[in-house]
Amino acid sequence: MLRSKAKWNFVQGEEHSLPIDDSLSSLTQQLLRQRGIHTKEAAEQFLSPQLQQLHDPMLMNDMDKAVERVKDAISKGERILVFGDYDADGVSSTAVMMETLRELGAEVAYYIPNRFTEGYGPNEEAFRNAKEEDVALIITVDTGIAAHHEAKVAKELGIDLIITDHHEVQESLPEAYAIVHPKCSSSYPFQELAGVGVAFKFAHALLGDFPKHLLDLVVIGTIADLVPLHDENRVLSYYGLQALSRSVRPGFQALRQLCGIEGPLTEEDIGFAIGPRINAVGRLQNASPAVELLLTEDDDEAAYLANQIQELNQERQQIVADIAKEAETMLDAEGDDLPSVIVVAKEGWNQGVLGIVASRLVRRFDRPVIVLTIDPETETAKGSARSIDAFDLFTNCMQIRDLFTHFGGHAQAAGMTLPVENVDTVRAALSQQANEQLHPDDFREVLSIDGTLDLSQVSLDTIDEINQLAPFGMGNPKPLFCIDRSAPAEIRQIGSNLNHLKMKFKDDKNELDAIGFGLGELYTKLAPQSAMTTVGELSINEWNGRKKPQFMMKDIRVDEWQLFDLRGSRHLKKAVTTVPQDNAVAVFFHPVTAEHEWVWEYFDVLQIEDEEMVEELPLDEVDHLILMDLPQSLDRLATLVQNMNPKNIHACYRTDDAAFLKTVPTRDHFKWFYAMLLKRKQLHLEKEGPKLAAHKGWSKDAVEFISNVFFELEFVKIENGLVTLNSNPSKKDLSESALYQSKHEYVNVEQTLYFSSYRQLKSWFDEQMNRVVQAKEEVTNEP
Template sequence: MIQSKSNWKFASIEENQIDWNDGSSQLSPVIKELLQQRGLKTAKEVEDFLVPSINNLLDPNQLSSMDIAKERVLEAIERNEKILVFGDYDADGVSSTTILIKTLQELGAKCDFYIPNRFTEGYGPNEQAFRQAHQNGFQLIITVDCGIASIHEADVAKELGIDLIITDHHEPQEELPDALAILHPKCSPDYSFKELAGAGVAFKFAECLLGYFPEHLLDLVAIGTVADLVPLVEENRILVYYGLQKLSSTAREGLIALKNQCKIEGKVNEEDIGFLIGPRLNAVGRLQDADLAVELLLCDDKEIAEELAEIVNQLNTERQQIVASIVKEVEETVEIDAKKGVIVVAKQGWNEGVLGIVASRLVRKYDRPAIVLAINEEKGLAKGSARSIPAFDLFQSCMKIKDVFTHFGGHSQAAGMTLPIDNVQHLEQKLDEIIKNELTSEDFKQEVLISRKLKLSEISENLVTEISQLAPFGMANPKPKFLVESRPVDIRQLGNMKKHLKLLFKEDTASLDGIAFGMGNLHPLISPQATVSVVGELGINEWNGIRKVQMMIEDVKINHWQLFDHRGKRKIDFNYDQSHFSHQFVIYNTLEIHQDIPNHIKHLTYKEALEFNGKVEVLYLLELPQHLHDLHEIITKFKPVNIHACFYVENSVYMAPFPKREDFKWLYSLIWKNQELSLDSELNKIMKAKGWTEELIQFMLDVFSELEFVNINNGLITLNKQPQKKDLQEARAYQNRIKQGKIEKTLYYATYNELLTWFEECRGETVQPKEEITHGL
């Protein structure tokens, strides 16, 4: 048995779905089901989803106060007024800033941009920046990807005589800023799609200002939209779909240089943005002023662009090193209490810009919410980020104890916060109480959404091609993950450190390779007859011109008990299940153990095991039992999830010849004839004459001695002249040899399948006949 590291949740389908008997019937059953899971109910919705059309984008004029904003910008351009674009330091913010700057430059505006410093100014507009803008002669400020909560700053702008246009997509508060215009989908009743990213809102404004559809800005929109993790449906899907095409052939020197740093060639997909481009743009603002990222996106000089891209790449490398250093520091110096429902760590000197990433790493490793804070002793404050698990709404829970914070904001899975240093321990205690009251142990597992269970016969290159029609993937349109259940015909570890796992599944003519990165430790936990359940994404692996469907395995589970066959091995590795099961036992006959048994495994003799009433998950059977029914009773009683048969037989009874009745007669006649026999002098003669082993002769003599046919004293055998008539089988030695032979035959010399069947019967279960394989002995 192997427990999954995540909770497996299957995607559901709403009722009253599309009638697939219409013109969409050429789609495969798998794709139809995936489309249904996405809530598509009509043939038109399916067509629009599979073939996104720019014509389906909404009219930007449906955004409230668009006309006011447009008129004010064009007026500023006409009057030669200075316009400041006030952006944000993340990938969405710098993309939005670039979109609007490019638009204003095209219109001949006198413009510049300003990105606040994460460390000294924090997120969004601030009074000091606005006052500085006023001193610099700016008469119009346009925010992008920020500003919807900037009530005070809007008042400052009004006081200074600066007109403020806010373009944003974050959650509006109860009170809105007193700005000249607010362009925000969620503040626009007539605008039906509410989930645009900051770059999407900026693009809509650009379209209105330019008076035409700015196709040349779509590459920037794609970056901001994908990087900001907004739902990739409806308008966002259309913008990213065409934005990726534009990004693949972009003429922007800055993006070309950045793609080269990322080693992106040919067609760009959403994963290239999410894992390569986005993190690099984000890294700039995490470590310094984000202006560099905007300058890179604006750059039209090849040499300068390459220099800027190199710096951006170096900053990303530095960011990765800082994250790794803090994570290592936390793991080495902070004792993670497994009994607590939340991890709260704080230290002076940590870089505030990367704490969200650190928190995410801790969540993935320890499966519980994590809060990572940087301490500022001078200000007496701790500031940082939090990440959560699916079952715990971090935002709502923190709002219950909001008096702990000086500043707090976020959503269910992520948040940023500032609080007095003295409140850090209080925060941990309060959240731990809430979590213990609300969550069960199962809730702490991460969640994986499974689209469908697939048979091996359903998996093909054509299916993978069909699935690609659902791209671009992202929030609200996740890349499908599938469940496959089968017995792997080949299991191996990959990599220099054997950190990765490769499984090969085959059924009839169908086959599937599965790669599980970082799961090489599971290799010894999978028995040869195990039915393995794997969840992952399907793709194509091409090597040396050969294309194969491959699953990138995300999680592994085995739902049944397993038998591991180590019979005949002198040295056993007892660390197989160390991190997976708590109740492990080794069973033997006597107190003498010649193996090095780790401390996490408890010792029991067969007699002690029969009397033991605790929980047993894993059994290492180190020695054959003296009585077969003892082991039968132990297995029936505990039903362990893993059984390791570690038997080693030095002198086999079963494989040795069993003397026939005539053999006993011959030996007895020899003793009777001589009346007295010295074993020391006659043993070799008997062995040579009959071809018997010393052990066989000794066994027959033990039977004679027990039945009182002879007396043996210091190797001298004398005949009992008045023996009672007894059958050979009455001797315990005779019966014990038969019994020992049966035990060896049943447990040691049986095939793997025979041994598996025997244990199944002990467990009160039946096993289906399986193909015999060569294993063990």
């Protein structure tokens, strides 16, 4: 057996549903139903979004007031400051607003706070500096909804403040001139826009006409900020990806070249290439170069800025790796006593990358994580948090809001500042809340599986059709499918570090290659012939102009017990020492030899010397039963297996002197030997035995075996190697000889356990396992 790493939730579809569109495959129609789409019209709108599906920006609260104030400022020649944020959403929001206001002829500049010296969001000093620069109007983008103090400062300074934001609204709203925020607008139909989406709506309202030329900017923040990709976000990202693919902005062209992106862009290009590079700037320094990259019209400047950003991204990657390694070492030292919510803090950690580190730790430890850097001078801790699906960070942190100096964010991500003395209190409080709210299974990553896949359903056309559901992301995840209980025709490790897994699934007519990046460690935990269930995504692999369907594995489980066949292995120690040591038992039926003394270092060892020891073993399930040698009888092993009911059996035994391969004396052999003694009266085993064996084509051991069986049955006497007949032998059958029975039993043991095929050996163990199940059922059904 192998437990899946993640918790699997199968998305339930409606049974007996009417077809949505006969032109679509049944698989695509199933995916549409699971996304709440049940009519042909709704399917057409989803698969082919239209810009007309976007909502009127004037439905948003304070939009008319904000538009009027900006136009008034432009007409009066007042200076406007766009106050942005340092992530990809904030940077693209700033670029959207700057380009819009410049197009309208405004006297405008932008300002993005330094993460390290100013922290997140608007701040008083920046506002006072703006006043000295004669700024009359400040417009925030992707920030500001928690800026209560700064709003009061702006009012005192005589600066009008327009807040455009999308983050969660706290207990009260700042006293701003206008707040353009979908969550503050009950009449606005969609409340999940990214910060750049809100800025885009504001731009639409200011320009009067739909700003198609800004779609290449709006898609960056929309996808990078992980907002749900449905409703307006789907339309904006759908058309935004097309616009970005065609964009001639020098900054985008330079980024494309650096990232090695060719052809139409996808959401993955933004999520894994463009977004992280834009984010890297604000994580390590002031984010202004990222804004300039998006706005520049000069090719040389774009190339220079893109290279600068590339270097910063490489530096960011190394810093993340170093901090993550430090944090993991600290947490590993705590062993299995980790709290339900991890809070890890250290002086000197780079504040800008702590969100990425937190995400890595969530994946490693399967629980919410807060990562903080400590400033010893101010005695404050500042950092970021990431959560698991089942734990709402924002709601739970708001319950202890008084412990934070600053706090803001979403259900799955947040940022905070707090006194160092409160760190332990926050850890304890959030862990207690998690313990009260969550079940142990909630701490596992959740994979939502759209359906079970048959190999006959997989084709390039089907995959192309499914890809019409893109762009994928939050709220519209890439479909996950399950290949149920199928033994791969091929399984191997690949990659320079053997950290990836490759399989091939086959049936009578179809085959499908499967790749599991980062799943290489499962190789030793999967018996190749096991029927395993895999979860993954369908994709297309293109190589040398040839396209093939491909299954990108995300998780694997094996529901039945597994047999690992290591019989006669020359690399036994290397293979066995990869077996997990927890709840594993190595069994010897004979005294442990020097060759196998190493086993004691890795596993609990059980030496079974006789039948009574097996029968007296307590009934106890083990994860791994490691059989190091052959038993004297099949019954002895059967009793052991039935008592231990193992999830995995490792057959590690070998035989160097196989009885099965030798000539085992039959009754005719015994009959001839006895007749020979009647005629000759005696036989000297040492002097005459080899000649007799050669004459009959037997082994010397066979002659000695027959003699000893006759001796045990009192048919003959053996004195100093001389075999003579008893004058008055007892009447006994050969089967009454323990030596005869033992020999035939051991031959049966070798034939069944060693010289059998994998399928035959698995079948024999299956029989023993089934007896365990039957015994449990009998106990359960007792009156």
